[in-house]
Each structure stands twice: as C-alpha cells, then as structure tokens.
Amino acid sequence: MFGSIAALGAGLAVIGAGIGIGQIGGKAVEGIARQPEAASKIQTAMIIAAALVEGAALFGVVVSFLGLK
C-alpha cells in the first residue's frame, strides 16, 4: 500500500471541506440570483462561512500531520 493512513485521513477531511464550501457557494449564488442588490453582503457572508468551514477541515489535516513520521 502506498503512502500512509495519515495522508488518507487528510484526503477524507478535504472531502468534507469540498462538500461544505460547495454548498455555501451554491446557496450564495442562488441568493444573489434572487436579489442582485444584496450581492456584496451575500458575498461577504459567503467568504466568512467558507473560511470557517475550511478551518474545520484543516483541523483534520493538522491531525494528519501529527501522524507523519
């Protein structure tokens, strides 16, 4: 088996980030489509939420660093 379990764990954590940020982006775009005047507020909220979701996913990546030899 190539690589290590740590790398596998990091990959799984990134799946979570992908799904989460994808949802955030999708809902934000839908919101902008419904109400273009609110575009900049929606964009700001989207960026903040994306950073927080990414923070959670990177927790997983950090733990996988601990598993590195």
Add this chain to the structure above:
Amino acid sequence: MYKSSILKSKIFTLLRICAVFLTLTAFSIPAFSQEEHAEHAEGAEKKFEPSEVILEHIADSHSLHLWGETSLPLPVVLYTDKGLEVFSSAHFEHGHADYTGKYYTYRLINDKVNIVGENNTVAESSSIIKWNSNLTDLSITRNVVSMWMSIAFLLIIFFSVSSAYKKRQGKAPKGLQSFIEPLILFVRDDIARPNIGYKYQRYMPLLLTVFFFIWINNLIGLVPFFPGGANLTGNIAVTLVLSVITLIVVNLNGNKHYWKHIFIPADVPVWIWPLWWVIELVGIISRPFALMIRLFANITAGHIIVLSLISLIFVFKSVGIAPVSVAFVVFMDVLELLVAALQAFIFTLLTALFIGTAIEEHHH
C-alpha cells in the same frame, strides 16, 4: 508614476534596516558557502525526498538561507541551568558537528539543540510538550529575525501614517495615509463596531495590531527569497501566542453576566451544573484553540502546496514539467494572497466577536 517622498524615504529606511539585520545577525562571522556534504560527493544519485525538503522549508531553522548554497548562520542562545550560552550556529555545520560550549556539549538533531552527555546520551531542549530543566532554547532563529523585520516594517508604516495625520491636520490624506486609512476604517466599521458595540474604542488597538500583524506576516511568508521566506504565521508557537492573547483579553474583560452565564446559568437544573461547567470551560479554551489551529493550518497548507508543486519538477526530473508547475504555483500564490488577507480578517473578526460576547450587556 509619482511616488510620495514619504513612501520613498520609508522604502530606503526599510532597506537600511534589512542591511542592519543582515550584519547584526551575522554575529561577526561572515556568510559562507555551504560545504559539500559527503552524500553529494558520492555521486548525484541521492534520491529527492519531497517530504523532507518541504518540511525543512516549513520548519524554523538556525540559519538564514540567502541564495543558492549561501546561508547566514544565526546565533544560538541557550539558557542552561548553569548559565547563558551564546554561539553561532555555524559551529554546528548544519548538524554534522558537535559544539562544546562553556557548560555542555551540544548537537543539532532534527534541527533541535540537544545536550550530549557521557556515553553519547542526548537530552532534548525544552519544548511545549516536554520540559527540560537543563536546556531552554532561546535562539535567534529564522522566524525570530523575520518577526523583527515585520515588526520594524509595521512600526515604520504606522508611525509614518500617524505623523502624517498630525502634520496634515484638517487636510485630506495623501500618499501612504490614503492607503492605510480605508483599512483602518474597515476594521473599525465592519469588525469592531458591529461586534463589540459602543465600547469598541478600547479594543481598537488590539484588533488593529492583530489584523495587520497577521496580514503582513502572511504576505512576507509568501515571498520566496531573502526578506521573506520564513513561515512565521505557519509556526504554531506564534499562533499559540496570538490566541493566548485573545483568551486573556476576552476573559479579563468578561463582565458579571458573562461569568454568571458560565458558572450560575439561569433556567438550568442544579444537577446539570457540573456538566455545564465542564462544557463551558472547554468552550472557553476551545475557541482560541480553534483560532490558533485555523491560522496555522491555512498558512502552512498553502506553503506546502506551493512547495509540493515546485518539487514535482524534481520528482519527475524533467524541465518539461516546469511550465505547468509554475503556472499552477502562480495560481496557488494568487489564492494564497486571498487567504493571507482572509485569515487575518477572520482572526480579527472572531476576536472581536468573542470580546463582544464577553462585554455584552444583559438584556432579556
């Protein structure tokens, strides 16, 4: 293009300060070329280990790598139980030689200073995980030098902006002032005021410092050559200190309602209180902990991605990969610019949010 004279003189001052740092940290030993290691002499077939190279670039080091094979050795400052030891890291010869100082013999293992005792036993210097009373490593490493340079940079920028405001009382801002002013107003109007409320003035210095410190250090870390290239905000010790500052400020400024909510919650049955205390105390610690991990992981992950893409060229051993690799790296670096600003903003925003919840007035 017209450059204001304030900005020009600041650039020269910064260049002078860079030069002073270079000479000071050389500690009277001039920069020298790295000697050929035994491995290289055996033939150029040493396999390229990407993870080793990447981790070496991410981690702190006792010498400033300037260009090619030239590096500037930095002073090693050790506080032993017998006294203070200061010497140049050149004596370690990149981990190949021991150095016998006034009190002990030292060896560099995995870039950490260890004491070599009799029978070749080694004792590591203290770290967050393990305390060694014999040896505390207080060296001036690459991260320390980078932090001093970014501090000097920040002080130059902000002192010049504040003195420009004093000189130009009542006039429109000009030059560097007009660049910094929207940023400061952004922190005040979009981060401090909505989250902290009417008492925001007290916390503005902290929020501004945190915001610009993190942003500038993230940006400096993105630059691959000399004044940059030190992964400062990707060092967990630095982010630990920033989050401890948040922890201290939030809890020292907590008002009666904040502490009452934690220790004597209303509308909660008494038998749940012990569980409530555990949960709330864990919550107090875990929020700054998340701040620390978020900043560290984002910045370090960005650097690792860029370094991995570049090491692809060496793994495939062909120059043909280079255009693809460099294109990806440029794209990732632009994304990293966004991440640099965004992480600074998120850290500041969450700090303001936590302060706001601590000083919130009671209204039911």
